[in-house]
Amino acid sequence: MLDSNYAITFGLTESQKTIVRTHLKEMECGLVEAADYEELMDADYFMSIVSRNALDEEACRKLTAFYTELDGNLTERIMIAGQPDRLSEASRAIVFRDFEELEPELGKILEKAHKKAKKEENTISNLSDAFTILREIRRHPGITAEELSGKIHRNHAAVRRFVEVLRVMGEEIAYDWEKKGFRCTVNAARMKINHVALYVKDLEGMKEFYRKYFGASANEKYHNKKTGLETYFLTFSGEGRLEIMTRPGLCGDGNKEMQYGYAHLAFNAGSRQQVDELTEQLRKDGYTVLSGPRTTGDGYYESCVLDGEGNQIEIVECNC
Secondary structure (H helix, E strand, C coil), X not given: CCEEEEEEEECCCHHHHHHHHHHHHHCCCEEEECCCCHHHHHCCEEEEEEEHHHCCHHHHHHHHHHHHHCCCCCCEXXXXXXXXXXXXXXXCCEEECCHHHHHHHHHHHHHHHHHXXXXXXXXXXXXXXXXXXXXXXXXXXXXXXXHHHHHHCCCHHHHHHHHHHHHHCCCCXXXXXXXXXXXXXXXXHHCEEEEEEEECCCHHHHHHHHHHHHCCEECCCEECCCCCCEEEEEECCCCCEEEEEECCCCECCCCCCCEXXXXXXXXXXXXXXXXXXXXXXXXXXXXXXXXXXXXXXXXCEEEEEECCCCCEEEEECCCC
């Protein structure tokens, strides 16, 4: 997290640090001295002032890689380096020949960096609060504005503003008038088919058929010792998945629960909350819920329901 109250230095003399500290004190900010170059990568202070001569080749190489590949560019940097080099370019540092050249400009640079950091700090805080609200609504359907206010330490108006921002971003959030709180609604536009399942006689033979002719790859076989159920999930080059299953007692006499062929169609709901809410909605609307919501033996959180003509439908949490 960006800290707009502190700057960090590395390789400066005591007299140089005293000058920096004096400017920071006028801004009601403090100074931290890095013990080694790695602290420059771990720190999130609003300004870093580094003497290039204090860095060996390994430090320069690692810092250059860090600034090029990982750094979020929240910290402003001053490099006392004589002239620009790969490190100063990667870190986007303001380069000065020596401290004497920097000193007349130091106060202005620090003040500008501090103001920028304050704005960025507020932006980061707002983003963090918005994601906190979304997480809490997903975890606790019906959570009230007062409860959310306590989570982010802001007033009710701020909570409502964040909810509106999340809605604009595409999150399906509704107000539950019965619970006087917020909840995420089932978004039919985001619902995806997870897999189609078939009951088969020859599990290994069918796995090989789909592997050889359709390029399927199979996961490790799941075996439920209690029921005798054995399954493979077959994944294809596209997004589709096929579950092939076998178990004792299968037949072809029209018993939908135990006959060969189509077994069920599974949909991704995207979250446990969505599984719970959609299952409860179907139950209230008069449809049969065969099982769940529950975590199955092979690790999926799901429910199983019947559609209007008795076909089995699974509602699954995962986005696999």
